[in-house]
Amino acid sequence: MSIRKMVERDLPEVMKVDSDAWSKWRLESSGKREKLVPRPVSLLRMYLDSDPDGSVVALDNGKVAGYGFARRFGTLGYVGPVAVDPASQGKGFGKRLTEACTDYLARAGVETIGLETMPHAPKNLGLYAKLGFKTDGLSFSMEKKPPSKVLLPTGVGSEGIEIVKADSEDAISRIGDVCKQALHGMDYSKEAYYVRKFDLGMVLLINFHEQCVGFAICYTFRTPTQKVGMFRVKFSAMLPEYCRSPYVDAFVDSWESWALKLGLTGVGARFYTKNERTLDILLSHGYAVASSHVKMHKGRFPLDDIATLHIEQWGG
DSSP states (O other): OEEEEOOGGGHHHHHHHHHHHHHHHHHHHHOOOOOOOOOOHHHHHHHHHHOGGGEEEEEETTEEEEEEEEEEEBTEEEEEEEEEOGGGTTSSHHHHHHHHHHHHHHHHTOSEEEEEEOTTOHHHHHHHHHTTOEEEEEEEEEEEOOOSSOOOOTTBTTSSEEEEEOOSTHHHHHHHHHHHHHSTTBOOHHHHHHHHHTTOEEEEEEEETTEEEEEEEEEOOOOTTOSSOEEEEEEEEEOGGGSSTTHHHHHHHHHHHHHHHTTOOEEEEEEETTOHHHHHHHHHTTOEEEEEEEEEEEEOOOSTTOOSOEEEOOOO
């Protein structure tokens, strides 16, 4: 057994492990026997490119038997996804991969190391607890079908509100400014760069009289065999003073409009359930809970003090 940094040539084997491991998990958790499609190679390339020192593989007799990704966003770092080939499970690879990812984040100097796992995965929960992670509560993944026709989001054009698709490097600094003011050191601006670099989605900004007051970094890709494409809001936040009507309503409406324009059949977002402001916003816009994940962390926990719209998914 050995752990080393991942390189580009590992990705075909990583994709096979991804498919085999999650197909086994699906069978064990739901009884459904189906071959799950691995994550798109462009997504794995983005993880590798954005945090090369946090991307690792486990080797079993010289063959890739597992993988792990760790990603850093300002003072926040998170672990995931992590997976081990079914033939190599039970040998301690999951523990070694998780430790390698957390070691990278600790060396990078983050204040928070987080992860998410399924509530019906007791082995995962037990492993992470043994590694020192504390349980914080749940994250909800909420989803909604877009309207049947594209609607102009509330207030856009009439009250100084503008929602734009960001196509310039200036968007990164604008997102960084919002994060600095609203998110206590967490900074998602690099994700805006990489989502555009690997053509995985889009970045939306909401401006009020030309001041950026919020952002959404969205995944819009679908796999070749995917029947239902989703507009997934990976990260989003707003300045607290603008997290009210008509600003937040216009912004959430715009997600649905873009989903419809792109031919995607749903909008999804994951967030920490103790952020009651985000929960209230999504419920008022007709979103429903689709699934839940257990949130765990080491170090400082920054999410309890955030009282504005905040979408954040810790993992792949």
